[in-house]
Amino acid sequence: MTVLVFTENWDGKFKKLSFELVSYAREVAEKLNVSVVALSIGEVDEDELKKLGDYGADKIVSITNDHLKTLDNQVYTKVISEVTQKENAKVLILSHNNTGKAIAPRLSVKLKAALGSGLIRLPSEVDPFTVYKKVFTGKAFANVILNSDIKILTLSQNSFKLISSDNKATIEEYSTDIQASDIKTKVTSTDKQTGKLLLTDAEIVVSGGRGMKSSDNWGPIEELAKLLGAATACSRPVSDEGWRPHEEHTGQTGKIIAPNLYIAVGISGAIQHLAGISSSKYIVAINIDPDAPIFEAADYGIVGDAHKILPELISIVKENLS
């Protein structure tokens, strides 16, 4: 029996997210007393694959197949379920990111395996198998029992620590018989920025709301973000107005993030906004209105005009961090 963890790669490289998943899989495997198999799909070189061992994989199954270069949910489901069966996996772990959300539910039906999605902790018990997840978009948590032989878990990003291990993982190539004709979703064009820090990966996020008044006032938000190595974000009205790109919108209907630090500037703290950011470890609020609800969610707050506070904060950071 094993725990199988699907580790996605980005142009041949793993990310912190991949190692979080393997660390999590390791701890789940300890509870069940079984080994960890990591599955990688795509061209990843040996040195990179071996890193999965550093976080607790015992064995790495690597699949390279030209037809798996873009994500076709049906085909990925077929391949991952083959490996699940081959490795006799009883628990299958994926990220709760776009890829995981696309394939975990399909795998659940294919393998008749209960799905626990968006988990933020280790299972509290393995018999009955009980997982812990956010519900009502962060307003509550649920203990959910998974009643099936195989279980599928998707882990929320940034919700589990990295645990290093001195495992020396073995690498095994696996080939599938996927043909071009199996791919029903044909990617005809791709438009992608590379090298940009993704909001979902960022440890620090500086975010602006309607209180910034206009897109012309974003200079200080961007400058602060740059100094802190942070990503920029915004509230929904800001992206609706076109002041900022849509991919920056956080909240119930935008991105759900869990950085170490979220700095909310000129954001009132509507419940739908908090839904996207409440898992941040620390929240700083800068708002002119002392009664703004954001202060109920924040750890540190300053009541004041963003146009005055931000430049001060920037110069303090410059003085102290360089």
Add this chain to the structure above:
Amino acid sequence: MRIFVCLGNVPDTTTKAKFTENNSVFDTTGVQWIINPWDELALTRAIELKEDANSSVEKVTVITVGTKSAEPTIRKALAIGADDAIRIDAEPNDAYAVAAQLADVLKDEDFGFVMCGIESCDYNGSAVGGMLSEFLDLPSVSAVAGVEVEGEKVSVSRTIDGGKEIINIDTPFIAIVHKGISIEPRIPAMRGIMMARKKPLNVVEASETELLTDHKSFELPQPKPPCKMIDPENVKELFDLLQNEAKIM
């Protein structure tokens, strides 16, 4: 072509989470029910496509698994502009069961594609659309931020890290949609509300299915310690707290 839109009937997004029976059941007292926000955006896009003369979309049907109590939400979808509705009569307790029940009805229907929202704002399962696709053995695209229909040809735009991809796909398929599918949900007009009363809402019996999950108990978040307020004349204190207390900088 016909489009199906799966609807979830969920508590309004401002609802306080409260639980009864020893924290094992969501307390629905006083709850306002709405169309799940993602599904509402999907419905809006479906109706836009029907109105678009270049697309072959002719009919938009909403489908939901729910008890009679979900009917006001379904009527709202009809008022927004869906042509008809199917309600599968069951309590939606488990994503796997809901998807199985939807699949059981949809397998006999003719459609171009089915749209599902990426997530319901109550149990946050992100599951039904993908599960439905696998039950029906149809292709699916998730993280869909746009759908275009030119005659009979359908293409979707999928969000990827740092950008997007355009995907061509033959019908029938399942589109699991999220941000961008449409910007503002459409609001029912008076005429729509009048017409909705006469539109067909077909109730069908649910198939017997297994439940794979059980929400055993719920917990509310721990109350946060009060926010430390920093004197706006002393912004340095914020920096110091972040550095020394939060240990971030």
